[in-house]
Amino acid sequence: MRYTKSFIYTLKETPADTTTLSHSLLTRACYIYQHAAGIYNFLPLGFKVLSKIWKIIEEEMDKIGAQELLMPALHTSNLWLKTNRYNTMDNVLFKFKDKKGVDMLLGPTHEEIITDIVAHFVKSYKNLPLLLYQIQVKFRDELRPKGGLIRGREFIMKDLYSFHTSLECLDKTYNNVYKAYSNIFERLNLPFEVVEAHSGAIGGDVSHEFMLITNSGEDKFIKCLSCGYTASTEIAKIAKPDFNYSYNPLPLNELEQKHLVYTPNAYTIQDLVKFLNKNEKNFVKSILYKDNNNNFYLVLVRGDKEINEIKLNKFLDKEVFLAENKDFEINNWILGYIGPVNLNNRSKVKIIADYSVSNLKDIIIGANKKDYHFINLNLENLDIDDFGDLSIATDNDECYKCKGKYKVYPALELGHIFKLGTKYSQALGAYFMDETNKLKPIIMGCYGIGVSRLVSAIVEAYSSENSITWTFNSTPYKIYILTINIDDKLQYEKSLNLYNTLIQNNIETLWDDRKESAGVKFKDWELLGIPFVIIIGNKIKDNLIELKFNPNFHKTLKPELFEKITNYQNSLINYDKTLETIQYIINLLNININFIKN
RNA sequence: CGGGGUGUAGCUCAGCUUGGUUUAGAGCGCGUGCCUUGGGAGCACGAGGUCCGCGGUUCAAAUCCGCGCACCCCGACCA
Numbered sequence: 001m002r003y004t005k006s007f008i009y010t011l012k013e014t015p016a017d018t019t020t021l022s023h024s025l026l027t028r029a030c031y032i033y034q035h036a037a038g039i040y041n042f043l044p045l046g047f048k049v050l051s052k053i054w055k056i057i058e059e060e061m062d063k064i065g066a067q068e069l070l071m072p073a074l075h076t077s078n079l080w081l082k083t084n085r086y087n088t089m090d091n092v093l094f095k096f097k098d099k100k101g102v103d104m105l106l107g108p109t110h111e112e113i114i115t116d117i118v119a120h121f122v123k124s125y126k127n128l129p130l131l132l133y134q135i136q137v138k139f140r141d142e143l144r145p146k147g148g149l150i151r152g153r154e155f156i157m158k159d160l161y162s163f164h165t166s167l168e169c170l171d172k173t174y175n176n177v178y179k180a181y182s183n184i185f186e187r188l189n190l191p192f193e194v195v196e197a198h199s200g201a202i203g204g205d206v207s208h209e210f211m212l213i214t215n216s217g218e219d220k221f222i223k224c225l226s227c228g229y230t231a232s233t234e235i236a237k238i239a240k241p242d243f244n245y246s247y248n249p250l251p252l253n254e255l256e257q258k259h260l261v262y263t264p265n266a267y268t269i270q271d272l273v274k275f276l277n278k279n280e281k282n283f284v285k286s287i288l289y290k291d292n293n294n295n296f297y298l299v300l301v302r303g304d305k306e307i308n309e310i311k312l313n314k315f316l317d318k319e320v321f322l323a324e325n326k327d328f329e330i331n332n333w334i335l336g337y338i339g340p341v342n343l344n345n346r347s348k349v350k351i352i353a354d355y356s357v358s359n360l361k362d363i364i365i366g367a368n369k370k371d372y373h374f375i376n377l378n379l380e381n382l383d384i385d386d387f388g389d390l391s392i393a394t395d396n397d398e399c400y401k402c403k404g405k406y407k408v409y410p411a412l413e414l415g416h417i418f419k420l421g422t423k424y425s426q427a428l429g430a431y432f433m434d435e436t437n438k439l440k441p442i443i444m445g446c447y448g449i450g451v452s453r454l455v456s457a458i459v460e461a462y463s464s465e466n467s468i469t470w471t472f473n474s475t476p477y478k479i480y481i482l483t484i485n486i487d488d489k490l491q492y493e494k495s496l497n498l499y500n501t502l503i504q505n506n507i508e509t510l511w512d513d514r515k516e517s518a519g520v521k522f523k524d525w526e527l528l529g530i531p532f533v534i535i536i537g538n539k540i541k542d543n544l545i546e547l548k549f550n551p552n553f554h555k556t557l558k559p560e561l562f563e564k565i566t567n568y569q570n571s572l573i574n575y576d577k578t579l580e581t582i583q584y585i586i587n588l589l590n591i592n593i594n595f596i597k598n
Numbered sequence: 599c600g601g602g603g604u605g606u607a608g609c610u611c612a613g614c615u616u617g618g619u620u621u622a623g624a625g626c627g628c629g630u631g632c633c634u635u636g637g638g639a640g641c642a643c644g645a646g647g648u649c650c651g652c653g654g655u656u657c658a659a660a661u662c663c664g665c666g667c668a669c670c671c672c673g674a675c676c677a
Binding site: 009011012013014015016017018019034036037091092108109138140142143144146151157159197199207209218413416418446448450482484485486487488515516517518519520521522523524526535537538539546 | 599604605608609610611626627634635636637638639668669670671672673674675676677
């Protein structure tokens, strides 16, 4: 492509509404253009990158025997009512009525649709296992879209669904998909960690997330620095510490004389830390939950930690919610000062403590009296019914497998795989006949990749303030020809000739044939993120051209691979050997990608 | 859905506090000409506006007031 014919309009300044690196760079370099909050146009450059990722995913899906199809984005509510997700996913569904008044929605994911298809056609164990996938636009009315392509209301997802007669067969496919995903991210040179994850609204028991470590993401995971165990902080288990507990209440007069302190206007832990001049870790937070049957649970957690409600629900084996103000009023509990010592209506509350409380001394805790706290208490002075792993894992928590230390990483979710079981097949009637003529529900798995999000992920992984850095298999063009002075006849002719040669050899090339000053062209080359530039300037008189690498390109390659081509960085090359040199480099870097002609 | 912020040229922004010398501005970008060509050059001329929308106050509103809309950020939520 010639720059003068291309749809590329770069910006010098960071757009006002962008804060994440990828959002800013993709906008400045003319890859995307915002239509509305969380809705983007993929401009020609952006679509090229998207297509490359798309194609790699298709190739890896095909390798594990998955068949591609295309489902509708426009759904009627009937299947969604059968799984009840018409209600449970209500907060993200785009719902509306058609002209006849039928309830419709835009598909946020396709478990319902695919299960319906399979239920219709597949009747026998002989047709299983089966892997079907699509790459398609999804719609989710996110409460808060953010970060450009990172969280959109319309986005492109690859969704794969698998169907099995047995759990063993599901496990096998799950592992195959795991490997395929690893291949996809490796081919894109995207570094990733696979972490155990929570399955959320999709459902199922086992799931893993593929994570890119970056501050621009929305998730966090922990990694054990000793054994390497990784998990989303939503589910990461923490080791049970060694501790002894037996309740030994202090006499009321001793409590009031030695331990009760006046703490006016101190509503948060931060206020108290200041007021009492103590460490956050001396505090115990007491949070009141209740279930649907009005049973109350007071949950204790160390001041610097947060309660993990997913763990709490699992621990109690029921769903609980934060208690309301009226619950406090009715039972004479004091909001902000509730605690496990001298609690009114004690018999109505089960008190459970997170492990983080188990070895505390000098405890500061709500005194069940407005504006008062108890200080200098020991664990044995607290009235606790049970202990459990109830907090969100943080730095230095102990690994539940090996007691090593956890470290927390900020991350962006690239893909997520689930073992679904029979949730959808039962709800939608997807049954098969087995060898013994018994009707059984089909066992399912589902597997997603945020395809449009990957575009942002690659930018986040390697780019710097004024330069995108595409990886070799994601870049829209491999080579940028930069002609210093397009009015110079020799420079022009040599550039044109080289451009034609590269194109004829199926090497994707962008030729900057603009009548701009050299500085403008260098800046745009770096901003666009193309890995290599061939500079044709005055030295062409001596039949020499110059080859340069994108400033961060070395980061996208394993050191040993980069070592092989590093000699060419900033090097002068005989013009007549340009094609040969480029082909040599490309062959080293190329991982079975078919080049597309311009 | 709670909290905060922004809305003026294609982009980044000034002007608003204290209404009227602003027939609405700057830089960048865009067009034309000259000049220049190894890291965002220079000169000249030019095009480009619903000052987010509606309503109000006033002799007079980009500016003050009210309502609404859009977008961004933090939180909550989320495959």
